[in-house]
Amino acid sequence: MGLIVPDAIERYLASLNHAGGGVLDDIARGNRERGLPLVDAEVGALLRTLAIAVNAARILEIGTAIGYSGIWLAGALPPGGMLITMEMDEARAREARENFARAGVADRVSVVVGDAQLKLAKVSGPFDVIFQDGDKQQYEPMLDRLVALLRPRGLLVTDNVLWDGEIRPTPTRSPGTTRGSRLTPICSPRSCRCATACPFR
Numbered sequence: 001m002g003l004i005v006p007d008a009i010e011r012y013l014a015s016l017n018h019a020g021g022g023v024l025d026d027i028a029r030g031n032r033e034r035g036l037p038l039v040d041a042e043v044g045a046l047l048r049t050l051a052i053a054v055n056a057a058r059i060l061e062i063g064t065a066i067g068y069s070g071i072w073l074a075g076a077l078p079p080g081g082m083l084i085t086m087e088m089d090e091a092r093a094r095e096a097r098e099n100f101a102r103a104g105v106a107d108r109v110s111v112v113v114g115d116a117q118l119k120l121a122k123v124s125g126p127f128d129v130i131f132q133d134g135d136k137q138q139y140e141p142m143l144d145r146l147v148a149l150l151r152p153r154g155l156l157v158t159d160n161v162l163w164d165g166e167i168r169p170t171p172t173r174s175p176g177t178t179r180g181s182r183l184t185p186i187c188s189p190r191s192c193r194c195a196t197a198c199p200f201r
């Protein structure tokens with residue numbers, strides 16, 4: 001649990017939400033001991049809801065890990081839709097491909113293996129939704145490229161901008177806090193962009 005939402009509220013929200021079922025539940029269960037930093041079911045459901053809300057047919061994800069958030073996102077796609085998801089760790093990318101196949105979405109997911117900072121130069125937009133969940137140090141350096149890849153009125157979702165509540169207006173506590181303070185440009189107004197940060201996790 002993070003510092004942002006009280007545990008009781010987290011538990012209440014989890015009880016209201018559906019975990020996703022099938023392969024998603026399997027991955028989440030299997031990850032309890034393994035501890036990969038996957039989004040949890042509430043965030044997965046939010047991602048799917050947002051993608052459906054903007055009628056997303058092309059989605060880009062930075063940071064596949066083993067495909068958990070990708071399965072949530074792929075579930076929002078209409079026939080013919082496509083999720084391109086980037087992962088630099090080959091073993092994780094392999095496992096993600098297996099999980100996409102198990103979830104029955106492999107036909108609409110392309111896993112790109114390599115450093116997203118390099119791969120982004122070669123990918124063609126526009127994307128309706130981009131989910132940024134890779135190395136947090138690269139969030140800001142990638143920002144302009146990601147915005148350029150979005151369609152007009154497209155949606156960029158960036159995970160963990162509050163670092164589980166570690167962010168403070170005056171960074172004093174830890175290297176993580178200082179690192180996080182560099183993320184604020186993501187939420188600063190730029191022309192053609194409407195941005196907000198949500199106190200979720």
Ligand SMILES: C[S@@+](CC[C@H](N)C(=O)[O-])C[C@H]1O[C@@H](n2cnc3c(N)ncnc32)[C@H](O)[C@@H]1O
Binds near residue numbers: 063068089114
């Ligand atoms: C937080 S995990 C992603 C979790 C996944 N989105 C989920 O919720 O199921 C971040 C992943 O991004 C990958 N990653 C970090 N920097 C990257 C980069 N520059 N290019 C591609 N993948 C990267 C890491 O190897 C890691 O597997």
